[in-house]
Amino acid sequence: MSSESSPRPLPLLRAMIDALDRELLQIMARRMSLVAEVAAYKRAHGLHIRDVTREREVLADRARHAEALGLPPGEIESIFRLLLRASRDQQAALRAEVAPDVAPLTVAIVGGSGGMGRVMARVFGDLGHRVLVVDLNTELRAEEAASLADVTIVSVPIDATDAVIRAVGPHVREDALLADVTSIKEAPVSAMLASTRGSVVGTHPMFGPSVHTLQGQRVVLCRARGDAWAEWLTQAFVARGLVVTETTPAAHDRAMSVVQVLTHFQTQVLGLTLARLGTPLPETLRFTSPAYLLELYVAARHFAQSPGLYGPIEMRNPRSADVTAAFEQAAAELSEIVTSGDQARFGAMFEEVRAFFGGFTAEALEQSSFLIDRIVERTETA
Known part of the structure; x- marks a missing residue:
């Protein structure tokens, strides 16, 4: 094989990649300096920080250019979403949406x-x-x-x-x-x-x-x-x-009985069940699927925090008793279906819940797949 076709040494290639990465950081810094000027303009003209139409145009444009360059458009879109979020943070820190004549209080x-x-x-x-x-x-x-x-x-x-x-x-x-x-x-x-x-x-x-x-x-x-x-x-x-x-306060507490009480309650049931089953956590992690790992992260994050925070949220909501009773009833019904081996009832249950979620299932599949991909990436490099 000729020397011209031989690959360059790995240390050299890595050094070249490091240099390009530093150039990327320099470009990002220049981008943020322009964002500071955007913040000043928005503040002077009374414009909102977030322009959803502009963001959609940017993401679509960058994805098209990425695809033309042979880059994965989905991954590039994710990178630019992070850049746009950083841009909004920068504009907020520079008080882009605060009128110059607003008196401090x-x-x-x-x-x-x-x-x-x-x-x-x-x-x-x-x-x-x-x-x-x-x-x-x-x-x-x-x-x-x-x-x-x-x-x-x-x-x-x-x-x-x-x-x-x-x-x-x-x-x-x-x-x-x-x-x-x-x-x-x-x-x-x-x-x-x-x-x-x-x-x-x-x-x-x-x-x-x-x-x-x-x-x-x-x-x-x-x-x-x-x-x-x-x-x-x-x-x-x-x-x-x-x-x-x-x-309204009443509508808030009614919604929180689902958004917080039900969510926290089912996470606590999962955690308590895992703790009492007797199967060591490291043993399950050897066989973990991304979905199981995601559930574990949510549960472990929950129990890493203060019971003094979560207890009152659940105990003081005026509708907590109704929500926990509904959970217990659903759990008992599902337990009966599973232990009896009744596939027909199991399928009917699936159809009932799927109908409740409706068109939200498409968004759920897309967003959860994104989260799972990110989790797999991070665990691979851990």
Whole structure:
């Protein structure tokens, strides 16, 4: 074989790839500098950070170019989705969606040293507001902070929420706002309305404090008193990239009985069953499928957190008993079908549930396949 056809040495090839990767990073840095200019333009012209139409155009264009270059369009689309998310984060950090003439306010975060309290402090601090952090370890007392603040946000454990609201509520000025970030809404909103003459808004961030980005994360908002403050709070959340869903406290708690109570309950049943079956976890991992691994990640993540967080979410929702009873009934029915070997009833059950999901199944197949692919990638390199 001639020397011309011989492959170049592996160390050389790797060095060349490293150099190209550094060039890619330089290009990304130049891209982010342009994003900073975009943020300034949007702020000056009152434009929203997220432009979904533009994002779709970018993704479609990059996928077409990737395919023309012989690159996998799906993988390239995933890379550009991450770039677009980073761009939105950059624009939010640069306050792209905050009008230049918006006056900074004083925002007190009661429970500001906790996980969600720190998130709220970052949200309003990034928007240029003066943030007062109040917690058990601060000299500043909650009542004092509430009397000084334009906005007081209660971010404490559910079990303490009502008592803290009733303590700080009377100190909130009539022209100010009292809000909370609790996972249930009917009881806290009622307590806020009863304890203050100021405006009242109930909120529930549908994410935990460990999220890598606020972009696209959902927060539920319940207007209770004072539309002007509700609009202000909505604009603040949107300016930081959050998606706001408005509802009533009763509708929120009804939805959370499914979104949180049912989800957490079935995860806990899975975890408790695994712990008591007697089969060591490492043994099952030797034979794991991607779907099983995904379920394990969700369960292990759940139990790695505080029971003091999840217990009150499930125990204080007014519809928890109905949801857990429905779960037990469904589990008993399915157990009977499986142990009896009745394939006809098993198929009928499948059809009933498939009909409930309807067209959502197509999205579920696509998105879960994407997640499974990412999990396989990461476990292969672990």
